[in-house]
Amino acid sequence: MRINLFVLALISLLLLAGCSQQETLKKTEDLVIPTFEYILENGYPVNDKGETYGPDMGNMMIIDEPDLILAQGENSIIGYVKKVEMDVPKPKTPEEAVKLNNPPPREVTLYDIDGETIIGTFWIGK
Structure with a gap:
């Protein structure tokens, strides 16, 4: 839940910044x-x-999430996390659902645009 709020806040900030830009693609460093x-x-x-x-456009569009989702990691490093690494397994039993409801923090790799170059760490639930 906290990660969803963080990602939503980050996306909102980026959308506001993006909407004010005249460029179609902007480059941060x-x-x-x-x-x-x-x-x-x-x-x-x-x-x-x-x-x-x-950025993950969420319910704003009828477009699936991108393979690499914009995220801000540790030390304010901005990069991309892989959608497949963000996904959590779907529960098969009510007991599993309860465990997944409050998962421990986990670390996800933060990549450059190529999806290979590691530039940092992104924490889910921290």
Whole structure:
């Protein structure tokens, strides 16, 4: 729950910043972040490996989450987390559902736009 609020707050901030930009793609240091307008017009951009990347637009659009989701990790490093690494297993029993309701914090790798270069750590539930 806390991670969802954090990601939502980060996305909202990025959307506000993106909506005020005239560019279609903006670059933060060496990180390319697609703007809201760019994603609406063109869909998520794709890296050299064929992975889509950008902020998770949530219920704002009828577009699936990108393969690489924009996130802010430790030490305020901004990068991308892999959607498959963020997903949690679906519970098969009520007991499993209770355990998954309050999971311990876990570490997820923060990547550059290529989805390979590790640039930091992102914590879920910390």
